[in-house]
Amino acid sequence: MKIQSPDKRLLTCAELCRGRRIADIGTDHGYLPCYMAATGLCDSALACDTAPLPLESAREHIAEYGLQDKVTAILSDGLEKVPPEGLTDIVIAGMGGELIASILEKCSWLIETCPPVNLVLQPMTKWDHLRKWLYDNHFLVTDERPCVSGRFVYSVIQTHYTGEKPPYPCDLRYLYCGRVTADSEDGREYLLRQAKRLEAAAKGKTSAGENEAALEMQTLAAEISLRIASQLIIDEK
Ligand SMILES: C[S@@+](CC[C@H](N)C(=O)[O-])C[C@H]1O[C@@H](n2cnc3c(N)ncnc32)[C@H](O)[C@@H]1O
Numbered sequence: 579m580k581i582q583s584p585d586k587r588l589l590t591c592a593e594l595c596r597g598r599r600i601a602d603i604g605t606d607h608g609y610l611p612c613y614m615a616a617t618g619l620c621d622s623a624l625a626c627d628t629a630p631l632p633l634e635s636a637r638e639h640i641a642e643y644g645l646q647d648k649v650t651a652i653l654s655d656g657l658e659k660v661p662p663e664g665l666t667d668i669v670i671a672g673m674g675g676e677l678i679a680s681i682l683e684k685c686s687w688l689i690e691t692c693p694p695v696n697l698v699l700q701p702m703t704k705w706d707h708l709r710k711w712l713y714d715n716h717f718l719v720t721d722e723r724p725c726v727s728g729r730f731v732y733s734v735i736q737t738h739y740t741g742e743k744p745p746y747p748c749d750l751r752y753l754y755c756g757r758v759t760a761d762s763e764d765g766r767e768y769l770l771r772q773a774k775r776l777e778a779a780a781k782g783k784t785s786a787g788e789n790e791a792a793l794e795m796q797t798l799a800a801e802i803s804l805r806i807a808s809q810l811i812i813d814e815k
Contacts, residue, residue: 581616581643584609587700587732590725591671592619594698594736598666601626603656603681604673608636608649615648620667622648628655656681657688667696671734675704679711694738705733706753713748716741722757724768731768733758750776750798760809773802 583589588610595614601624602611611623625636633651640649652659657668670678678699682688688695697717701708712719712735721736733756746752754772758765776799783792 579643581613584613586727587725587730587734588613588671590723590732590734591669591698591700594696594721594723594734595620595667595669596696597621599623599664600667600669601657601660601665603654603660603668603670604628605636605651606632606672608639608651610669610671611636611649612639612643612645615645616643622650624650624652624660624665626652626654626657626660628653657685662687662691662695665691665695667698669698669700671698671700672702675701675706675708675711679708682711682715689739689741694740697735697737699735699737700732701735702732705756708735709753709756710748712737713744713752715739716743718742718744719757724758724762724764726764726767731764731771733768750794754798755802760806766806766809769802770806773799773806776802 591610592614597614597620599622600611600614600620602608603626605611605625605627608625611625614620615623625640627633627636630653633653637651640646640651654660670681678701682697699708716739717737718740719735719737723734725732725734735756754776755769758768760766760769776795780792780795780799783795
């Protein structure tokens with residue numbers, strides 16, 4: 579039976595994996611690990627969830643496509659029960675940035691794997707918290723892919739532990755926009771949405787009398803909008 583392709587958001591996560599052995603944390607129905615294993619995008623996969631019901635659904639999905647030899651379902655809170663041996667990639671998608679950071683924080687072996695395990699993270703909220711946590715804990719963001727799916731715009735972060743402070747600043751631009759560039763339509767859409775969020779946050783800062791912070795946010799929002807406008811002009815030529 580031909581396996582159905584997951585949505586663009588999960589496909590973007592798959593694209594950023596190296597693909598030998600992946601662990602999908604918070605797998606829910608297990609769509610991502612099943613798709614990657616069935617299509618040869620990875621050799622084997624662990625479909626992990628903290629709740630028994632979603633894991634049952636993942637088990638059914640694994641059986642439906644006869645993937646029992648390649649995909650193993652594991653009941654695990656975060657990475658607690660995940661064996662690190664041979665793991666090349668960890669995907670944590672569709673959760674809040676704070677929860678993703680706390681899952682990473684609790685894992686003792688994450689900074690000990692050699693070569694470092696490739697992390698693919700897709701926060702739904704609190705992306706600034708996650709980006710700051712990655713920066714403070716010496717995880718280098720190697721790629722970040724924006725992704726428009728339906729009326730939502732996401733960003734998928736690829737990162738790994740280096741043990742050193744990343745060579746870019748942990749400034750407002752990094753916290754709001756990460757490494758997303760204006761080179762693609764999805765990238766421009768993501769940046770424009772973040773500019774709107776900056777404008778809204780600036781209003782809050784102004785109301786709280788934090789004028790310096792408000793000005794910094796307004797300036798970055800204006801810079802982003804201008805950059806996208808000039809990129810569009812370049813594209814039209
Ligand atoms: C919204 S679903 C996301 C499913 C899929 N990853 C996606 O992006 O479409 C979130 C899943 O994460 C699981 N989850 C929440 N906290 C977790 C934790 N600490 N460890 C593992 N799974 C967790 C939930 O049970 C749920 O199945």
